[in-house]
Amino acid sequence: MNGIEKITQRMEDDAQREINEVLTAARAQADEITRRSREQADKESAAIVARGESAAAEREKRLESMAEMESRKLVLAAKQEVLDEAFNMALEKLCTLPDEEYIELLAALAVKAARTGREKVIFSQKDRNRVGKAVVTKANDALARKVAPRLPNDLTDTRAGAILDKVVTGASAILAGTGMLTLAEETRPIKGGIILSDGDVETNCTFETLVRLQRENISGEVAKVLFD
Secondary structure (H helix, E strand, O other): OOHHHHHHHHHHHHHHHHHHHHHHHHHHHHHHHHHHHHHHHHHHHHHHHHHHHHHHHHHHHHHHHHHHHHHHHHHHHHHHHHHHHHHHHHHHHHHOOOHHHHHHHHHHHHHHHOOOOOOEEEEOHHHHHHHHHHHHHHHHHHHHHHHOOOOOHHHHOOHHHHHHHHHHHHHHHHHHOOOOOEEEEEEOOOOOEEEEEEOOEEEEEEHHHHHHHHHHHHHHHHHHHHHO
């Protein structure tokens, strides 16, 4: 091999070596890029999965919370319905008392609520016709006896004593200006109870109002029992 061929061969060998080195470096760089890309892809994939799991867990938690809240609302609504029914039954029971008990109750309400003893007593149309006169009479008698002197029992046990007691009671009521409740011509659309009217002043003793006030008074205690 002459000198030119040797030089040429050396150049070819050097070129091939450089090519091999470049290829080796390129392959190494490509492998590194691939490795990094795979690692990045794995990280992103894991992040996506984690976000998905977190979102799913959060949604499940929200759904459980909503279901629990809805269940609580249904329970509260059921308890409120029971409470409403209890007070409605109480109102109905008051309105359907036997006449004797009903008269006794309304007369007691009139006596307790009377301020002057000269009020008009307003009923529903049904109650006015059924018990109006009896209630007013009984209430007036009770109001008069509150201001009348008490006669000895041995005196009032006789017929003459009973008459005297009645006269004394009536006179005492007149002097005190009480025991003069009157049955109002007017009626109101109420379920039961009475309204005392004295000019522009009215005292509401209807059963609807009394039940509502009683409910408001004990609402805290009832709520504690039912809703805790």
